[in-house]
Amino acid sequence: MEQVLDIYERPYDPAYPVVCFDERPCQLLGDVLMPIPMKPGRVERQDYHYKRNGTCVVLMAVEPLAGHRKVKVTQQKTKKDYAEFMKHLAASYPDADKIVMVQDNLNTHNPSSFYETFAAAEAFALAQRFEMVYTPKKASWLNMAEIELSALSKQCLDRRIAEMHTLAAEVDSWTKRRNRLKAGISWNFTKNDARNKLSRFYNIINN
Numbered sequence: 083m084e085q086v087l088d089i090y091e092r093p094y095d096p097a098y099p100v101v102c103f104d105e106r107p108c109q110l111l112g113d114v115l116m117p118i119p120m121k122p123g124r125v126e127r128q129d130y131h132y133k134r135n136g137t138c139v140v141l142m143a144v145e146p147l148a149g150h151r152k153v154k155v156t157q158q159k160t161k162k163d164y165a166e167f168m169k170h171l172a173a174s175y176p177d178a179d180k181i182v183m184v185q186d187n188l189n190t191h192n193p194s195s196f197y198e199t200f201a202a203a204e205a206f207a208l209a210q211r212f213e214m215v216y217t218p219k220k221a222s223w224l225n226m227a228e229i230e231l232s233a234l235s236k237q238c239l240d241r242r243i244a245e246m247h248t249l250a251a252e253v254d255s256w257t258k259r260r261n262r263l264k265a266g267i268s269w270n271f272t273k274n275d276a277r278n279k280l281s282r283f284y285n286i287i288n289n
Contacts, residue, residue, distance in 0.1 A: 083217075083218055083221060083224060083276060084273050084276065085215060086184060086215060086217055086224045087224070087271065087272060087273045087276060088273060089182060089184065089215060090146075090226075090269045090272075091272060091273070094147040094148070096177065096178065097177070097178055097179045097180075098178065098179060098180050098181075098182055098213075099145050099147075099148065099175060099178055099181055099182065100145065100146065100147065100182045100184065101143050101144065101145045101171070101181055101182065101183055101184070102143070102144050102145075102146065102183075102184045102185070102225050102226040102227035102230075103141075103142065103143045103183060103184070103185040103191070103225075103227055104142050104185065104186065104222075104225055104227035104228055104231055105139055105140065105141055105142070105159050105188075106139065106140045106142065106231045106234075106235070107137055107138075107139055107140075107159075108137060108138050108139065108140055108155075108239060108243075108249060109134060109136075109137055110134070110135040110136050110137060110138060110243060110244055110245065110246060110249065111133065111134060111135065111242040111243065111244060112133040112135055112242065112244030112245075115131065133244070135244050135245065136246075138155055138156065138157055138158075138246045138249060138250075139155070139156050139157070139158060139159045139163070140153060140154075140155055140231070140234065140239075140253060141153065141154045141155075141156060141159070141163065141164075141167045142227050142230055142231050142234070143167070143171050143227070144226065144227050144230040144267070146226050146266050146267035146269065147266060148264070148266070149260075149261070149263070149264030149265050149266035150261055150264070151230060151257060151260060151261065152167075152170070152171055152174065152257075153234070153253055153254070153256075153257045154167055154170075155246065155249055155250035155253055157246070159190065160190065161190045161194070161195035161198050161199065162195070162198070162199045163190075164190045164191065164195045165195040165196050165198070165199035165200065165205075165208075166199065168183075168195075168196070168208065168212070169196075169200075169208055172208060172211040172212070175211075178211070180211065180212065180213045181211055181212050181213070182212075182213045182215060183212045183213065183214050183215060184215045184216075184217065184224075184225055184226070184227075185214070185215075185216060185217070185225065185227075186216065186217050186222050186225060187216050187217070187219060191214075191216075192214065193205065193208075193209035193212075193214070196208050196209055226267050226269060229267055230267065233260075233265075234253065234256060237256060238252055238253060238255075238256040239252075239253075
């Protein structure tokens with residue numbers, strides 16, 4: 083936990099950008115009965131029945147201090163999906179010495195995914211672009227990408243979307259708008275806060 087918090091306290095450094103990555107499954111839901119459009123004095127009405135058209139996954143990488151994010155919608159979250167997303171992400175930081183990547187401990191979130199997707203030389207070169215930092219188990223709240231995914235859910239995915247291509251287009255539009263606004267994330271929980279507020283856990287460790 084302190085390793086992650088220490089990284090969040092670093093000043094902005096374009097040579098070592100701090101990027102947070104996470105994923106979110108999405109259901110593709112369609113209407114069985116067409117909604118009744120809104121009218122003056124009456125909101126839109128929607129039947130509670132819906133049709134489930136499968137699922138997809140939103141991959142989210144956000145650089146909190148720069149207010150920039152990259153988002154991709156995929157059919158699933160395989161090692162190949164992760165590796166290809168990271169390759170695309172690395173290409174967007176050509177001048178960075180290392181991309182400090184904060185993420186959870188999912189089994190796909192490591193350089194082995196690169197080697198299962200690309201030739202060894204390319205996989206090695208891609209792995210060298212990242213400094214992988216993992217949140218502790220059961221502490222995914224330390225990953226700021228969860229905050230950005232929550233914003234996406236409330237501002238874009240707060241309705242039924244039946245098709246993956248439609249969802250991808252909506253997410254892309256939302257992403258471009260957020261990037262134009264340079265919407266960042268202000269993280270205020272520090273190492274000292276952790277030592278004060280979570281002191282009982284430090285005492286357990288010391289004992």
